[in-house]
Amino acid sequence: MSLFPYHVKLAAVGLRRDAWMSALMLLSLALGAGIWSVAVTEFVHFYGLAQRFSPTLHHVERLRPRDVNSSEFASLGLQEATLKARSLLSWPEYRQVQAAPPGVRQTAGIRGEVVVQRPGMAPGLWVARFTNADFFALFERPFEAGGPWDAASDAGGTGVVALGKGAAATLFPAGDAVGQTVLIDGIPYRVVGALGKHQPLNAPWQLLVNGGLQDAVFLPLGDFDRLGALPYQPLYRSAVGADRAALLASGALFVSHWVDLPTDSARAAYRRFLDGSVGPGRYVLRSLPEWRKSFPMPMSIIAFFNFIGAVVLCGGAFSLCRWLMMKGLLRQGEWGVFRAVGAPRSSLFWRVIAEAGLITLPGALVAPLIALPIIAYFNHSVRVVDIPLAPSGPSVAFSILGPSILNLVCACYPAWRLSRTAPTLNLGSF
């Protein structure tokens, strides 16, 4: 291994001897790695690998006798609907867990639609989340400007609203949202904060993996009643009358509820509370990581992107493997001379690996850059969700590591084959 720098130098000389071919191969690998990078960026975006939520967040699944929704959705393979049916609570179920023991932080959220209008602009129908102030802290939603409303406003009626990143940019492109007034369903609301990040696709409070719109405005939970809002697309479990009161009294599922239980004693205390309010054996308390394991992400087009990305990655690696092999065979005479003057097999092996590394690493390093215009084009052309696809730390790391590792692994085969070149190869030519 002490001769490795020497092998690298020889490998560089080898690449320069066929400069245009090396350049073409590098471009080919970089392009393939760029497409892999797009797939990886999608994957990271989809699974929220760049966004980690607190593992102390907990979810309460209600075990309902003869639950026609979740069992039927599951048996028919409808993963997303199953997940919703098992994750959401009805309004009466939420009321049972609402009065948590003192000191327990919890958040509830209801998705609805409201008409939002900035004075002087056309109104629009936007997705709203009715929630409490703790939502932003528990789910680590950073604010670009301002902050959440105070806990006293959770009861509603104080006319405060927080805007999602996309909504703030649309309504207030100058970035001066905080302190401004918007009309929500015709009622004036003061903007107290604008979020600094888009919603993750796999947000525990609202999955958007198969499309949909992120929460655009955040309103205090109490305003759900004040505005007479209706939940957006609840999952019904029985026939429900036409009015809002009947819907709220029914078993229809639309409340997302999470609770923060940072210690074992807090979990034990909360279990005691649930035993009392819900009843023993009628619920399952899971931490967020356990919830993720219990509810696999639904199938989506991302699977196809991943498949294409992986296939292209393999194609690139095979191509490099064949290229190294062909180059090596073409120069087998030289290898024989090296061997004849005393080079061990390992030196030939490492020289091929070094050559592979020299052509792979630049290709892999530029992959995230090559992916950028494709990602921009994707964001321009596809709006299944209103959350733009963007590279992140993990996606850049995977983009570089994937092709680097696979190409080097595949280079082992030609390196091994060529290292077996016999020292006597050139005897026949003399």
Place this chain on the structure above:
Amino acid sequence: MALGDVGPIWRSTVRHRAFGLLVLEVFIIFIVISNLLVTSRWFVDRVKIPTGHRETDLVDVLVRRPSASGGIDRPAVVARHQRELGALLGLAGVEGVAPVSSTQADDMIVAPNLFWTEGTEPMGSESCAGIDRSPEGVVVGWAVEAGPTLPEVVDLKFTAGESFSRLPADQSEHAVLVSACLARALFGDANVVGRTLLSNRYAPAQIVGVVEDVRMHVPFLPHTQVTAIFPGLADDGRQVDYLIRTAPGQAAAVRDGAATVLAKLLPSAGGLINARVFVPAGPRMVYNAYGTTKVFGVIGSGIGLAALMGNVTLAVLVVASRRRIIGIRRALGATRLQVFRELSIETLIPWALGSALGLPVTAFLIAEAGIVFAGLRFTVVDAGVTLALVALVGIPARIFPAIQATHVPPSEVGRTL
């Protein structure tokens, strides 16, 4: 070239040490191109499937009313509803109006409904493709609440029974229309008129008619043709959609007129009217379908270019490694054209083999994916187009080295003898 030349060319090709890897590469290119092609077509097909009703001369108007902080007063909703209906029916060019809870043009993903019936019967002999029923006899589908005139307004085709509007008022309250696919999934081939439909949303309802399948257009939604239409106001007190049948060619004028008259009935702030000429696929859906296809095109082109560059480089190496052999051929009297033909055929073999391997594998992969994504199919045309595209990518990789080979002089052989 004589047929007898193929044997030596074949032997020369398969003896090449990187032959297997080249076949594998072509196989991969084939799989990628075919999958991108089929998936693109599938996305576009999603927005082209006929809805099952008359789509032309139809206007869709969404009315969103302001906050109802004091709760929703149903009698007031009914009265307001009647005023809006009256205003729309009074417009010139309007032939009929029906409120609906959602249309195919609503391109948001909606919550599915569950349907079942008393007892379970075998599924129909002409069961709809891709429709599953749970062991308990439950089927997933989509419920629409609509005014009693909807079948006439959108011109639904009845295969059994009759429309709500022909029923006595007391019978229409708990009635339901079902699509042919839902009828077959739940009741098999039996006559379903008069049977009871149970669901997770509405009270038990008696089936009064069966209509030809009405489809939703959203990708990834299962069972888009399993539909039940329940009669009602289709107005949750805050929001309602009106489908308006217009006289031929009057849709744009009616759209503008409807927006104007309904705006007058809305309070000054907090409401919203969105009037548009009906298109069966919502604008977001169409944008995404074609956008996804374009992105696949960009990705496919990138892959094609990468494959092309990689293969040209490799093909040049192949020729370089065989200069002596080519030189011998030239020295023994082979013309440049003969060398060109031999090399072309030789490089064609791995491309043909890779494609031949890719064909059944792609067919299998897409058949498997089709279980999840209904309508995904690998047709003969897809296979043909893929073969053509793979050949297109391979042409430079075949021709360029073959041309290079023709420039190898017969004296090349003298360099090593």
